[in-house]
Amino acid sequence: MGCSSCSTGKDGQPRGCKNNGTCGTDGCNKLTVFDWLANISLPLGHEIFDCVEVRFKNSRKEFFRNNEKLTLSIGDIVATESSPGHDVGIVTLTGELVKVQMKKKKVDWTNPDLPKVYRKASQKDIDIWSTARNREEEIKKRSRELAIALGLEMKISDVEFQGDGSKATFYYTAEDRVDFRQLIKDMAKAFSIRIEMRQIGFRQEAARLGGIGSCGRELCCSTWLTDFRSVNTAAARYQQLSLNPQKLAGQCGKLKCCLNYELDAYLDALQEFPKPETKLYTEKGKASCQKIDIFKGLLWYTYDDDSINWHKLTVEQVSEIVQLNSKKQKVASLEEYASVLVEEDTKNQFENVVGQDSLTRFDKPIAKRKPKKRRNKNFNRNKKDAK
Known part of the structure; x- marks a missing residue:
């Protein structure tokens, strides 16, 4: 879903809002929430829920208490409480639906220690925040070089700056435990900021970075999937x-x-299917299941002493044979049931007269027509004169 800022450029290509996940209208972000109660007024004597949901970089969302009773709506940039300093994020949800989200995430809205919303972000706050975010790619590249120089078996996948630019959180993935104490010292000396290292799983890394799956759509984990x-x-x-x-x-x-x-x-x-390990006992021998087609309701069985020839049976036929075997009765052979199935299949066949279902109908070369011989007009005239 695109926002109103994602218009088309002069060359016909999508221009995009170029906010890199901080779109003000919150229409083209990951894990956006639709507020279906926005146009419904509250009943008399009912106050607005004093907590809001704020989204930061990528899919990180947190809940804050609006003690100042600011008039907030979806898309507002706010300065929130953090340790130390303050952070800057975008309001993604307000009102009663925030209580539903907090209940879903098992967050206690009656907790007095819930972080607070300080104010709506000023232009100075937004400038500092934008400057800090523009440094993230450069710092991520430099931090990877420092980790490689120390020989650490870890991958720094993402960097997130705090809104005031005083702290940066480095998200990394690793198979085993990593001793990154020297890495923190080197990064603090190189970047002159407070460093926080946070390990995430490989699924969380894909959710943060995003991408296109083999189905051709965006990754589920980066668009709507919240539980792994x-x-x-x-x-x-x-x-x-x-x-x-x-x-x-x-x-x-x-x-x-x-x-x-x-x-x-x-x-x-x-x-509805018998278990794959179910054996069929016939007078010709014991048969085992080799393949199951769930959509067509078919099973393929082979004799244990003849594994080359497969016999196709329906679920009803196999259930009938199993029921007879439970009574210690054996059927003559699987070929009887397979022949009945073949006769039923031939009734459903139809003749393709037109040939529109053939996949190779365009592979055959078209025969060229022989050009008709044109008679010489002078020859015909001479013939008439001779007469």
């Missing part, structure tokens, strides 16, 4: 996906979060 549930390879097995790490891994290097989206639907569908 654990993903394991069992989700891929239930969905009959090949266990290829290159296809199942996202930009964070972990399994894709979207593997959990349709997992419940697959689990519900698999309840």
Whole structure:
């Protein structure tokens, strides 16, 4: 969703507001919240909820108490309490929906120690804040060089300056514990600011940096996903996906979060299927399951002594055979059920007269027409004269 500042340039390309995640209208940011109670007036005698939600760089959001009863709306830049000094952020939500968000994030709104909103940011505060943010890329590059020089096995992924420019938070990822005491000394000496190191996971790193997934859309973790549930390879097995790490891994290097989206639907569908380890006993021998098609409701079985020939059966047919086996009865063979299935499939076939469904219809070269022979007009005239 674009904001009103993201208009089109002269060359037809999107110009963008160029605020790098600090858009004033809060229309093209990560994890934006729609205030559907904005146009509804409060009942008589009901005061506005005194807490607001403020967003800082990327997806970091915190709640602050509005003790000064400032008239705040979404998109206002405010100076908030921090330790030490103050920070600058953008108001993303006000009113009763803030209470819902605080309840969801398990934040106690009755806590008297909740940080406060000092004031609306002045032009001086905004200038200091913008100057500090413009230094982030340069400092991030320099801090990575210092970490490499010390031989530390860590990756500094992002730098976030405090609104007053007195402190910078360095977000890093690492496999093991890292001793960065010497790194902090070198960075404090080089940048002359207070340093805070904060370790984040690989999923949180991808959420902060953003990007485009293999589906062609923006990463879920950087747009709307707020809780990172654990993903394991069992989700891929239930969905009959090949266990290829290159296809199942996202930009964070972990399994894709979207593997959990349709997992419940697959689990519900698999309840109608017999378990894959279920054996079918026939007079020709014992058969084992080799493949399952959840969408079509089909299963493929092979005899243990003949693993080359696969027999396609429906869920109802397999359930019927299992029920007979439970009564210690054996069917003649799987070929009987497979032949019935083939006869049913032939009834649903149709003849493609036009050929519009053929994928190779354009591969055949078009035969060139032979040009018609034109008779010589002079020859015809001479023929008439001879007559």
